[in-house]
Every structure is written in C-alpha cells, then in structure tokens.
Amino acid sequence: MIDFSLTDDSRLLVETVRRFVEAEVQPLEEATEHDARIPPEELKRVKTKAQELGLFAMNMPEDVGGGGLSCVDHCLVEEEFGKTSDALIRRVFGQVYPMLLACKDEQRGKYLLPTVRGEKICAMAITEPGAGSDAASISTTADLDGDEWVLSGTKHFISDGDIADYVIVMALTDKEKRARGGITLFLVDKDTPGFKVARNQPMMGHRGYGHAELVFDNCRIPASAVLGEVGNGFKLIMKSVLEIRLAHIGARAVGMATRALELMRKYAGERKQFGQPIGEFQMVQKLIADSAIEIFGVKMMVLNAAWEIDQGMEPRDKVSMIKVAASEMQGRVVDRAIQVFGGMGFTKEMPLERMYRDARVTRIYDGTSEIHRMLIARSTIKNGLTL
DSSP, X not given: OOXXXXXXXXXXXXXXHHHHIIIIIGGGHHHHHHHTSOOHHHHHHHHHHHHXXXXXXXXXXXXXXXXXXXXXXXXXXXXXXXXXXXXXXXIIIOOOOGGGGGOOTHHIIIIIHHXXXXXXXXXXXXXXXXXXXXXXXXXXXXXEETTEEEEEXXXXXXXXXXXXXXXXXXXXXXXXXXXXXOEEEEEEETTOTTEEEXXXXXXXXXXXXXXXXEEEEEEEEEGGGEESSTTBHHHHHHHHHHHHIIIIIIIHHHHHHHHHHHHHHHHXXXXXXXXXXXXXXXXXXXXXXXXXXXXXXXXXXXXXXHHHHHTTOOOHHHHHHHHHHHHHHHHHHHHHHHHHHGGGGGSTTSHHHHHHHHHHGGGTTTSOHHHHHHHHHHHHHHHXXXX
C-alpha cells in the first residue's frame, strides 16, 4: 500500500506557514503592488517574525542555518508561499539559491552564511539578450589573467539584480567546451569595478522587486571568486535547477491556483443572478470543477517528483512535465476565476488581476513551455515513457 499521509511535523509546518501567509504577508500585497515596493517598516517587522518562527531559508540545510526541509516538505511550504506575491516571498522568506552550497572556505562566511541569515541578498545572473532557455549559448566570458578573472558581457531580466549585495554570474571559460566543461560560476560583489546595473526593466507583473540588466566591462575578480570548480558551472546549475523548478514553479503554481479556486468558490456561493447563486449554474460549476481537477493533478505530480528527489533520484523528465503542466494550469485557473467574478475580476480591487499578470511569465522563465515539450518528446522517443 502506498501511504500518502503527511507526518504530524509536516502538517504542523504547513499549517504554520499557511496562517503566517494569510495573517502577515497577504495584507502587504496591495501596497506592494501599488507602490512597486514593499513598505520598508512592515517588511522588517514581518521578515523578523518569519525568522523567529524558523520560516526563513527553509530550503537550505540545518548545518548552515536553514530549515533542513526534505524536498517534499519544501514543496508543501512553497505551495503556501504561492498564495502571495513573488516579491513578498523573496523578501520575507528568503531567496537563497542552492548552488551557494558549493561555497568553500572563506566563501562560506562571506556569502553563504550571511545570505541564509538574511543579511545579504544574492541574485542569479544567467539569462542574456541572446541566451534565454538555451543557457549554454551564453556569450559572457571570463578570461584568466594572472591571478584574476576578467568578466565581460551583459545579463538581463536578473531578479533582484538592482539591490543584490553580490551576484552569481555564469560565464564562458572555454568557448570550445561550453556546457561540457567550459562554463563557470563566479561570485561578484556589487561594488566591483567594471560591474554596473545598467537599468531596471519594467515588467507586466511581478511588481515589488527589480529585473535588472547587468553589464560586466572588463570586470576583474580574484581567482577565489570561482563558485565550485572551474568548468563545472553548467553542471552545478543543472543539479540545482530541478528542485528550484519543482518548488518555485510547480508548487507555487498549485498555491496560486488554489487561492484563485477558493476565491471563485466563495463568490459562486454569494453572488446571485436570476434569483439564485451563480454556483448553481452548470457553466460556472464546470469552471470550478475543471480547476479543482487540474490543481489536484499537478499537486500529485509535484509531490511524486519531490519524493523521488528525496530518494536520491533525478526525475528530469518529470520536472519538465511539471514545469509545463503547472505553469499552464495556473494561468487557466486564474483566467476561470476572473470569468466567474465577471467585471469585478477585471478590477484592481481583486488580487486576481495581479495573479493573472504574474502567472503569465511562468510559461517563459526557467525554460519555455516549448523547450520543455521538446525535451520531453526527445526523451520519450529515445527511452519510452518512464513514470
């Protein structure tokens, strides 16, 4: 028999995060969306409270000060995070990239540990104007000159790039090898000469944090700035990206869609037309039923892949499937919720308008739906469907 029940600890964790998001974080959404920034004093208060409850950097191991969650518990928590905005998730609960665990020696004290404690903000600089889903085609270079590396290139769409204390930069160190040993990750401090934030790029959604264009103009960094090993950067990214995609896209999509479904469920019972609640109309029932079915399906996919990761497996095909299914599902569910609300759903008085815009980008970043479908098809053709 397969046991799908949660442990008491997991259930308590989920309930704690759910209450915290609803009571402390969601009330900040309107101001964050309106001003495109989180109210500083409120952020300080809520972040401190999250840290006191042990809700900060929960994806990181306990031995570096994180929550030490399993992948399953991490996804359950991220599902609750998905019920608020991405900006608030980043600032209140911490955006700590797992590749930072490759920090060695003095890097741990300078970068890893302060980031886990919430004292420093890190940005991840991979995407370039000519390299999006095909990360291996980057053109940013790093050339060794004596005991220094010289970085040259441009990155864009870099979340938190405008405020980050340091950036993890992916660069070519061997143009011939590229993804097969020619890409390296570097830790670059914001005040390094030759490194500048060129501009912030306004976005359709995800207000409240920056999406920056970063320029490296003969930016000199010490040999000690290498994260991991020279030439191992692409492999390090791919190792980390499984859980990032699964939790940040898959689980959060389930959370956003669940919140949208709850909003339309309540409204369908309250709003009356032609003398009865609109939830009595079969077409409205279809919108609700289809949403419930899709949410359940994606949630089971997420938890299955998370369990496999906890068992030491690397379910790459499944995570690609989840990336596509989750990102497209949340868009459909939020769209249905707006339809149920009618004109009110289209107003900025409802969170659905923000959720609609925020959901759209998940079909693009971390590999477009088209790219992941191509990967799934290639693997299926080669190996058959392995579930």
